[in-house]
Amino acid sequence: MKAIKHFVIAVFGLLSLISCNSDDEFYNAAYVSVPDLITIDTPASYxxxxxxxxxxxxxxxxxEDGFTDPLDIYKTSKAESFGFAYRLEKETAPDVWTSVFDNGDEFSVAEAVYQTATQTYKCDIATPLNSAGNYRLGFGESYTGYQSTDLISRNPENETSVRITTNANNTNGQGYYYFTVN
Structure with missing residues (x-):
């Protein structure tokens, strides 16, 4: 009798895993990759x-790769915003980089907020440069590597999470934008 119980539990366990058509359904997550969603303003000098x-x-x-129709990330996630990490550092000694954020945190979080009128997510960040020197701006590392970052949906509980892998313009192979302030 015990063996039959274990067999039935095993069969139902396998059936529950097989019923998911993809990893996205199993983990309740969607992953998309869209290049160049972040634009860094690059004046001639600072x-x-x-x-x-x-x-x-x-x-x-x-x-979305493999599909002809685009993914509606708002409908999928019900997210009012997408968050992503960024950092701004100043070179304080050769190859020594220190955060310039007032609170001393290594990263800050930007929020791209949903705009109902345009059906877009929008974020504008401007950070003052208070002293001369060499700086670098970078974004949180993606699971795909340094060159990209992830925008992560801030969705309600029990809704599908959406992760958008993207990059910023004018960054090097390590994902940094270097510049000098005079």
Whole structure:
């Protein structure tokens, strides 16, 4: 009798795993990759008092590999925003980089907020440059490596999470934008 019980439990366990059509359904997550969603403003030069700025403005409808119709990330996740990490560092000694955020944190979090009128997610960040020197702006590392970052949905509980892998313009192979403030 015990063997029959274990067999039935094993069969139902396997059936529950097989009933998912994809990993996305099993983990209640969707993953998309869209290049160049973050734009860094790149003026010819920076002076003390200027801002280093970056922006993102992307549609709720994003292309998804293997599908002809775009993924509606708003409908899928019900997310009012997508968060992503960024850092701004100043070179304090040769090859020694220190965060310039007032609170001393290594990263800060940007939020791309849903705009109902345009059906896009939008974020504008401008950080003041208070002293001369060499700087670098970088974004949180993606699971795919340094060159990209992940925008992660801030969705309600029990809704599908959406992770968008993207990159920023003018970054090097390590994912940094280097610049000098005069």
């Amino acid at each position: 002076s003390v008092g200027d801002n280093v700025s970056f922006h993102t403005d992307f549609s709720r409808y994003l292309p």
